[in-house]
Structures are given as C-alpha cells and as structure tokens.
C-alpha cells in the first residue's frame with residue numbers, strides 16, 4: 053500500500069471515503085418547492101428523512117448537502133456503533149436524574165435493536181459486525197472506577213455488561229498497559245460511509261430528493277413558509293430541519309452558545325498480517341476504548357486495518373469548522389506514540405490514512421433539540437462520540453417535531469431543556485484549555501481539581 057501523505061483533502065485522506073465510487077448528485081439550481089427541506093446529509097439528516105417518510109409517506113422532502121453525503125462526522129468516524137444515548141450513565145444521572153437515566157438506557161437499547169432490524173429489512177450492507185465493546189482500565193484506580201460504573205449500570209438495568217480481570221482482558225487484547233476491563237456485548241462495527249450511502253439510497257428509493265455540493269447560505273422565514281437560499285438557487289418549504297451538527301453556528305449563530313465544535317483525529321493502518329494480528333490477539337474483533345476522559349479508541353476494518361483514534365479533541369479558536377482543521381500533525385504524532393505504547397512489538401506498523409472531523413459538544417455531552425423561526429425551523433444537534441447510533445433516535449425526535457406529532461421521545465429532558473451555554477470568546481478558548489488541562493491531570497491519576505468539582509456541582513460534568 054502506497055503511503056498517502058497527510059494533508060490531502062478529506063475525500064482522499066479518509067479511508068472510508070476513498071472506497072466510495074459514485075459521483076455527487078446534481079447541485080440545486082434555480083427555484084424549487086418542497087414540503088420539508090433537510091440541511092445536512094449525515095446520519096441525523098438521513099434518519100430524519102426516513103422517519104418523516106414513515107410518518108407521512110407522500111411528503112415532498114429535499115436534502116441539501118454542502119459536500120457529498122457523509123461529508124461531516126458521519127463519514128469520518130470510527131464506525132463504533134453502541135446503544136448509548138447518553139455520554140455515560142454516570143453523567144446522565146448527574147444531568148437528568150436517575151429516573152431519566154434509566155429511560156435513556158431503555159430508549160437506547162430499543163433504538164439499537166430497531167436499527168439492526170431496519171438494516172436487515174432494507175438490505176443495507178455496511179460491513180456490520182456485532183462484536184461488542186471492551187472498555188479498558190490503564191491503572192488499578194481506573195479498574196476500580198470501571199467496576200463501580202458496571203455496578204451502577206447493572207442497577208440501572210444494563211445487566212449485560214461484565215467485568216474482565218487483567219488476565220481475561222489480555223487474553224482478548226494483548227497490551228501490557230491493561231489492568232482489567234468491562235465488556236458490553238451491545239456494540240457493533242460498521243463502515244460509516246457505507247451506512248450513510250445505504251440510508252441515502254433507501255430514502256431516495258422512497259422519494260426523497262437529494263442535492264449535493266449545495267451549500268445553504270441563509271434561512272429566511274416568512275408567514276407562508278421558509279426560504280432556503282443556497283449558492284446556486286433557493287427552495288421554498290413549509291418546514292426546515294437543521295441537521296448540520298458542528299456546523300450549525302455558521303447558519304444560526306445563536307445556537308453556537310450551546311456547543312463547542314471540536315475536532316477528533318484518527319489514523320488507519322495498512323492491513324495487519326496474520327502474524328501481526330496474533331501479537332494482539334483480538335480474535336473476537338471487538339471495538340475497544342479505555343476509561344480515561346481523553347481515551348484511545350480502536351477497531352479493525354473489514355480488511356483488517358486498525359483504525360486508531362483519540363478523544364483528545366481539539367478546539368480551533370473562534371469556533372472554526374473548515375477544511376483547514378481537517379488535519380493536525382500534533383494529534384497524528386500523539387496517536388502514533390500511543391499506538392507504540394499499547395503495542396510495542398507493532399510500533400513499526402504504517403498508518404497511511406489520517407484525518408479529523410468535527411463533533412459537537414454541549415455541556416451535557418448529549419444532543420439538544422428545539423424550534424426557531426416561528427416554528428418553521430427544527431434543529432437537533434450536540435452529537436459527540438455516540439452519534440453513529442443515537443442520531444437515529446435524534447431523527448425520530450426531529451421528524452415528530454417537524455410534523456407536530458406527539459411521541460414519548462419528545463418528553464425526554466434532553467428535548468425539553470437546554471444545556472448550560474458556554475461563554476463567548478475570548479473566554480471560551482481560555483475555559484476550554486483550563487478544563488482540558490484539569491481533565492488531563494485526572495487521566496494521569498490526580499484528584500479532580502477545584503474547577504472540575506465546581507463544574508460538577510453546577511451539573512456541568514465532562515469526565516466520562
């Protein structure tokens with residue numbers, strides 16, 4: 053495999069996108085009409101289109117995307133699909149209370165099973181492997197926390213999760229760093245671009261119209277409806293659904309108060325040989341993460357490459373989200389170093405693919421929803437690292453909000469209330485760096501600082 057240099061445009065840098073062969077759909081030109089316009093062709097936009105079709109099959113729906121479908125985080129992620137709607141059960145209790153945490157666990161479990169049923173029923177192939185997820189402890193203290201987290205998950209009804217001691221853990225993944233782990237069978241692997249393409253094909257088959265390379269530049273609401281302007285045309289619709297996650301502040305600056313756009317970076321290796329695989333073990337091909345706030349996560353691809361990522365996401369000052377943020381040499385070097393620390397005998401493995409993508413972090417680390425523009429615009433954003441699965445539930449929420457239909461998902465506290473806002477710049481950059489440093493110290497084994505304890509007391513908790 054030829055070394056692909058870093059700093060390629062995302063379509064060439066991202067392993068998942070490189071294997072896609074289709075041409076982009078035609079851009080929007082001139083004036084058109086629709087019942088509902090969806091902005092963004094990632095998981096949120098596509099699931100919303102599918103739920104809208106289910107609720108009202110004859111609806112005229114148009115999806116507008118500035119790149120090709122999966123241009124944002126949906127095409128750039130690790131493809132680790134879990135049942136979580138919350139960021140962690142502990143944080144869900146802190147932010148929403150114990151009863152709601154249980155409700156979210158149940159809703160997540162149902163969403164997870166329904167997602168598989170949908171893929172099977174519609175024949176969507178996305179290299180799905182239902183192998184579960186290992187959460188690793190890198191110190192005895194982390195292992196104690198993991199065991200506590202498993203006990204609290206059991207008490208909330210997630211009884212499928214179990215603890216593995218150090219020997220059992222290393223029998224699965226042979227790294228000298230691991231002191232134990234927890235295993236949750238309710239997790240799967242997907243090729244995210246294949247999943248997006250499958251959902252898009254299904255939505256198009258049911259009648260949704262798609263325009264790609266079509267950047268929305270303005271949304272203007274009037275009494276009769278809403279006008280969505282793009283670089284080359286405009287659409288008049290009854291409702292607009294904003295499914296643009298970390299990009300949303302560019303169209304609606306007021307939403308930017310509620311989230312930080314952050315960039316997560318990953319590497320993808322050349323295919324591992326049989327001998328290299330045997331060094332790691334990994335016979336069951338699980339997704340893997342660890343118990344730190346800034347953790348490493350990794351998985352195998354269908355052709356046995358390692359996708360190696362890190363959650364030490366970068367905030368680009370001034371809420372920047374653009375192609376200049378797609379690469380970070382500092383993050384790539386740190387990722388290579390952490391790979392070598394985890395698997396010293398494999399430190400010479402090459403990683404020809406490297407890229408980053410924007411996630412959207414609220415102070416609750418869960419999405420939020422609402423309406424603007426006299427109720428004509430519906431939004432749902434705030435997906436961080438669990439969006440591959442939870443965006444399906446978000447799509448269901450958005451479809452019901454857009455059509456004014458009632459459903460129990462609209463009663464979730466994450467739908468009914470807003471997260472605490474972040475401060476504006478320049479305070480924002482300072483706050484991000486202070487909180488990140490405090491969380492890093494906890495990852496290194498220190499006690500949470502006064503700052504973190506104060507934020508926890510306010511119900512703003514960031515540690516996973």
Ligand SMILES: Cc1cc2nc3c(=O)[nH]c(=O)nc-3n(C[C@H](O)[C@H](O)[C@H](O)COP(=O)(O)OP(=O)(O)OC[C@H]3O[C@@H](n4cnc5c(N)ncnc54)[C@H](O)[C@@H]3O)c2cc1C
Nearest residue numbers: 092094095096118124125126129130132268409438439440
């Ligand atoms: C490196 C990385 C690894 C991750 N790993 C995982 C993982 O393993 N598991 C997991 O569950 N989650 C993971 N995530 C998170 C997950 O990918 C996201 O939560 C999820 O994809 C969010 O989907 P979305 O549709 O809401 O947003 P996006 O996929 O970002 O979609 C928004 C879309 O809107 C379009 N858009 C924005 N503005 C405009 C405009 N003005 N006009 C037209 N179109 C516009 C964008 O181009 C984009 O396609 C990861 C994310 C990253 C970046």
